[in-house]
Amino acid sequence: EVQLVESGGGLVRPGGSLRLSCKVSGFAFSDYIMNWVRQAPGKGLEWVSSISPDSNYISQADSVKGRFTISRDNARNSLYLFLDDVRGDDTAVYYCVRVGGSATYILDHWGQGTLVTVSS
């Protein structure tokens, strides 16, 4: 069974930093592109960042460029998102998401999410 379990969310002050983790199981993690997607309270979904299986290709939303860093450790079956210089509009549930499909880019498995609250 495919499982993605996020952790590391919590309360952080504006300008602070936080590292989110996603531990996966049930599939060959090192073969898959992974993403972070977030959702502010009561709002829609926003793609945050993507990383290739070998970490050689990374893409990010403009809203987080220069502040957030995606990384992965294939030996530990783990995906990470380092949030730096956070702002109020970074408050959201952050989802770890697998990209499935060989010919089609689809977000086929999602974690349960971890809540990040930015507040003083």
Place this chain on the structure above:
Amino acid sequence: AIQMTQSPSSLSASVGDRVTITCRASQVIDRDLSWYQQKPGKAPKLLIYGSSILQSGVPSTFSGSGSGTDFTLTITSLQAEDFATYYCLQSFDYPLSFGGGTRVEVK
């Protein structure tokens, strides 16, 4: 960046109704469009990918169509468990972009 315009933002319907949700891309995205269902407090769930391919386990009351810039999600006979929020996603190019969502509510 590709903008995805989803409509309507909300709709009211009854069990058994036919429901149609549309997404329009700001540029051609071929068929690189998927649809997701989200219920309150839960992670989104993949329904349809490649514009019209039903994900395994998704009821056949759901269907998708379109290519280029205009796409449609149709629920042919709304069931009680289908009341939720629906999102489209373009994966033609980075940055990936979601539509704003459509909340399907009980009439």
